[in-house]
Every structure is written in structure tokens, then in C-alpha cells.
Amino acid sequence: MKAIILYDSKTSSGSTEAVIDSIGLSLAESGFYVEKAKCTPFADYRFVRDFDLVVLGAPVYYFVVASQLLGAFIHGNLKKNLRRKKVALFLLCGSSEPVAALLYLPQLKMHLMRNKILAEKIFGPAALSDGTVDSFVEDMLLEYNKGPKSRALSAKWTEEAKEWFDSMPAFMQGKFKTMAEEYAEEMGYTEITLDVLEEARDNLGGT
Numbered sequence: 001m002k003a004i005i006l007y008d009s010k011t012s013s014g015s016t017e018a019v020i021d022s023i024g025l026s027l028a029e030s031g032f033y034v035e036k037a038k039c040t041p042f043a044d045y046r047f048v049r050d051f052d053l054v055v056l057g058a059p060v061y062y063f064v065v066a067s068q069l070l071g072a073f074i075h076g077n078l079k080k081n082l083r084r085k086k087v088a089l090f091l092l093c094g095s096s097e098p099v100a101a102l103l104y105l106p107q108l109k110m111h112l113m114r115n116k117i118l119a120e121k122i123f124g125p126a127a128l129s130d131g132t133v134d135s136f137v138e139d140m141l142l143e144y145n146k147g148p149k150s151r152a153l154s155a156k157w158t159e160e161a162k163e164w165f166d167s168m169p170a171f172m173q174g175k176f177k178t179m180a181e182e183y184a185e186e187m188g189y190t191e192i193t194l195d196v197l198e199e200a201r202d203n204l205g206g207t
């Protein structure tokens with residue numbers, strides 16, 4: 001199992017680096033091979049595809065999530081290379097959790113609408129001493145280890161999705177059914193709707 005922590009911070013050896021090292025250590029103790037990479041907007045993020053788990057995190061400066069990480073989503077190919085990846089998110093900031101959940105987390109989550117987010121956490125100044133880093137890693141691993149098998153092919157097709165499926169040429173149906181059910185399973189969807197089918201096509205299809 002391979003995990004990568006993608007991050008940004010203006011401070012070298014600051015609180016973000018310390019939290020990342022702690023997350024990395026916990027993941028390594030749980031059997032992951034762990035790497036970390038500081039983001040730049042125009043880097044080539046194809047290497048992310050090699051990892052099973054992607055942890056994304058950054059501090060907030062002047063009400064904005066550190067800009068290199070956001071830049072990698074906006075200007076770079078990070079979003080494309082995160083397709084179908086299981087991700088976990090964290091932020092560091094001085095604001096209270098409700099404020100940060102309202103103002104800052106969405107700045108990251110808006111780029112991850114189609115990812116399965118295993119866990120998300122807002123760390124305050126005491127993150128390293130109050131156990132929140134450990135509980136973040138525990139939450140993420142709990143979801144990660146649920147894996148596809150435990151939800152195996154349990155998603156139900158809605159009537160609308162079934163009708164659309166029945167209208168497909170018969171020779172395509174077998175392959176498509178497997179693909180749609182595996183996608184729903186992987187994403188943790190309990191229902192296969194038209195939206196899920198469209199999303200599966202976009203995510204698995206290419207562009």
C-alpha cells in the first residue's frame with residue numbers, strides 16, 4: 001500500500017511539516033509506504049496515480065488555503081490525476097472548527113467533488129499534542145480498510161438508470177454493468193442513478 005501526502009506551506013519546518021511527519025509516521029506504522037511532496041501549481045502530477053491513498057493538506061493564510069496546493073488544482077493536472085483516488089484532507093488554521101469548515105475546507109473540497117473523501121480534519125495549534133492527528137489517521141484507515149469488498153456490489157439500480165441501461169445495445173451491456181457496479185462500489189454509493197452513471201463514464205472514460 002502506498003500513500004502520498006501532498007501539501008503546501010510558506011514555512012519550512014513549521015506546523016504543517018510537523019503534522020505531515022506525524023501523519024506519515026502513523027501511516028508507515030500501519031504498513032503504508034509513505035512519501036510527501038510539496039505542491040507547485042505547474043508540476044506534473046501523473047506520479048500520483050501510483051499511490052493508493054492521497055492525503056492533501058495545507059495551512060490557511062489570510063483566509064485562503066495555501067496557494068500552491070490550490071494552484072495545483074486550478075492550473076496543474078492534479079485534479080485529473082486524482083481521478084478514482086481515495087483521498088483524505090486536512091487544514092491547519094487558527095480559526096475555530098465551524099468557521100474553518102464553512103470558509104476554508106470548501107476551497108479544497110470544491111476540487112474533489114468526484115473523489116471518495118475518507119476523512120477530513122481541521123487542525124488547530126495543539127494538533128500534535130491533543131491526539132487529533134492520531135484520530136485523523138484512524139478515521140482515514142477505518143474508511144480505507146472498509147474497501148470495496150464489504151460493500152460488494154450492493155448498490156441498487158434506480159428505475160431510471162435501469163431503463164437507460166436497457167436501452168443500450170446488448171453487446172455493450174455486460175461490460176458496462178460490471179464497470180458501473182464496480183465504480184459505485186468503489187465510491188461507496190448505495191444507489192446507481194443516472195448521475196452516478198454519468199460520473200462513472202466521465203471518471204473512467206478519458207477526458
Ligand SMILES: Cc1cc2nc3c(=O)[nH]c(=O)nc-3n(C[C@H](O)[C@H](O)[C@H](O)COP(=O)(O)O)c2cc1C
Nearest residue numbers: 009011014015016059060061062063092093094095
Ligand atoms: C501570515 C499568516 C496568516 C494567517 N492567516 C490565517 C487566517 O486567515 N485564518 C486562520 O484561521 N488562520 C490563519 N493563520 C494561522 C495559520 O494557518 C496556522 O498558524 C498554521 O498552522 C500555519 O502553518 P505553517 O506553520 O505551516 O506556516 C495565519 C498565519 C500566518 C502566519
